[in-house]
Amino acid sequence: MNATERGIREQFPLWNKVDMRDVKPDPKIVTVVVGCGTSVHIADSIAASLNAQGVFSRAVAGNEWTRRPQDYVPPRIRPDILALSRSGESTETVAAAIESRRNGLRVTAFTCAEGASLEKNANETVLAETHLEEGIVMTASASLMLLMGLRYAGISVTEKTTAAAETLLGEADPHLAPLIEGRSHFVFLGAGALYGVAREGSLKLQEMSLSQTEAHHPLEYRHGPISLIDDTSFVIFLYHPDTLEEESVLARDLMAKGARVLGIGGPGTVSLPVGEGADVRPLVVLPVLQLLGEYVARSRGLDTLAPRHLTKVVTIA
Numbered sequence: 001m002n003a004t005e006r007g008i009r010e011q012f013p014l015w016n017k018v019d020m021r022d023v024k025p026d027p028k029i030v031t032v033v034v035g036c037g038t039s040v041h042i043a044d045s046i047a048a049s050l051n052a053q054g055v056f057s058r059a060v061a062g063n064e065w066t067r068r069p070q071d072y073v074p075p076r077i078r079p080d081i082l083a084l085s086r087s088g089e090s091t092e093t094v095a096a097a098i099e100s101r102r103n104g105l106r107v108t109a110f111t112c113a114e115g116a117s118l119e120k121n122a123n124e125t126v127l128a129e130t131h132l133e134e135g136i137v138m139t140a141s142a143s144l145m146l147l148m149g150l151r152y153a154g155i156s157v158t159e160k161t162t163a164a165a166e167t168l169l170g171e172a173d174p175h176l177a178p179l180i181e182g183r184s185h186f187v188f189l190g191a192g193a194l195y196g197v198a199r200e201g202s203l204k205l206q207e208m209s210l211s212q213t214e215a216h217h218p219l220e221y222r223h224g225p226i227s228l229i230d231d232t233s234f235v236i237f238l239y240h241p242d243t244l245e246e247e248s249v250l251a252r253d254l255m256a257k258g259a260r261v262l263g264i265g266g267p268g269t270v271s272l273p274v275g276e277g278a279d280v281r282p283l284v285v286l287p288v289l290q291l292l293g294e295y296v297a298r299s300r301g302l303d304t305l306a307p308r309h310l311t312k313v314v315t316i317a
Helices: 003-009 038-052 062-067 091-102 140-152 159-180 193-209 218-222 241-256 281-299
Strands: 031-035 057-061 080-085 107-111 124-127 185-190 213-216 233-238 260-264 270-272
Touching: 003 281, 031 038, 031 062, 031 091, 038 057, 038 080, 038 140, 038 193, 057 062, 062 091, 080 091, 080 140, 091 107, 107 140, 140 281, 159 260, 159 270, 159 281, 185 193, 185 218, 185 281, 193 213, 193 233, 193 281, 213 218, 218 241, 233 241, 233 281, 241 260
Parallel strands: 031 057, 031 080, 080 107, 107 124, 185 213, 185 233, 233 260, 260 270
Antiparallel strands: none
8 A cells, every 4th residue: 555545544533633613605705716736626625515504605727816817706795715725835726815905805714734824824724734745636626626615615524424435435445446447538527616636536537547537517418428438437426415316317327337336325336325414415425436546546556646747736837
């Protein structure tokens, strides 16, 4: 077991240590959730969760918010900013925080690095302790920022949630290697707050295994992308309980066309039950997607501690 896998399997006690320090959004003010890479995908799930809890929100990539905020929020609206960065030093995210503060906007930071630039340019910060061995690829830290975001939205994330995620990872584990055998086309499907997690699963697999991957809202997959489905396809279906019936019809169609389907919360070639509700499901399923990336990389003889062309912190001089 390498350090990447240990970080995935050993992240759960860290979830139970997170202290939000009573940091919460103002429900009367729009929240823009900013991040880069993994963090912008996590931001997408957090924004959807905030909206579901009555706080109008949207996710925006760091440099987009710095350079063209008016394309995402009308200039008459003065939002609060929630900025996500594991290292607290990602150039675009820090720049977004600086520019937001310059414009008189309130900035809240979620990070895993105390005293970093993001914290210095935020009005308030929530810190989470990530796994000591976490390398370039974000695993435990991604889960932690999602957990913080769900709690920020007012969703109850408890030790029961942590236990459900760890149980699901254990149940998925023996199925992953057989499911990926002979598969080279990877598709992640998720609705609502699960869409950001589907995008993050897709990114994880790209980073870790140099695979071509894609992520979609489930029913959108019929509108063109389904043309790629064949007996080389592996679909990771993150079922939303509100739309289980219609998503199940799609899964059966994909399997009939040759795809293997990992159904998390619904039917598939392998089906895994998820006992927790829709509000915490993005967090519960995320470690399975991280472990999938490790297994695909291993099947290709790749080292996830040294992914090609990547660095742990993206800084631009």
